[in-house]
Amino acid sequence: LDNVPEYFALSYTWGEAALCKDITLDGGKVLKITQNCADALRRMMRGKTERMIWVDSICINQSESGLEERGQQVALMDEIYRKAGQVNVFLGVGDAASDTAVMAI
Numbered sequence: 001l002d003n004v005p006e007y008f009a010l011s012y013t014w015g016e017a018a019l020c021k022d023i024t025l026d027g028g029k030v031l032k033i034t035q036n037c038a039d040a041l042r043r044m045m046r047g048k049t050e051r052m053i054w055v056d057s058i059c060i061n062q063s064e065s066g067l068e069e070r071g072q073q074v075a076l077m078d079e080i081y082r083k084a085g086q087v088n089v090f091l092g093v094g095d096a097a098s099d100t101a102v103m104a105i
Contacts, residue, residue: 040090
């Protein structure tokens with residue numbers, strides 16, 4: 001993590017666990033992600049054609065066979081977030097009540 005290009009990090013609530021949205025990664029690989037992750041990425045990419053984004057559910061092996069790797073990556077998460085050029089937090093799509101609460105803050 002010492003000599004990496006600038007990247008953004010995303011912290012978001014997973015929401016529904018169903019992997020229901022397809023995204024195409026660099027290189028053409030298609031990956032299924034949650035609706036909340038798709039919504040967060042869509043907002044981060046608004047107006048951008050390309051952006052390097054670190055997302056735990058995408059960048060960390062989530063399969064049962066990846067338990068050792070996952071443990072190593074989770075241990076690095078504080079450094080990953082700290083060294084990101086920007087960290088975006090997504091709590092979910094807003095509604096009238098959450099919009100009112102944010103305006104009150």
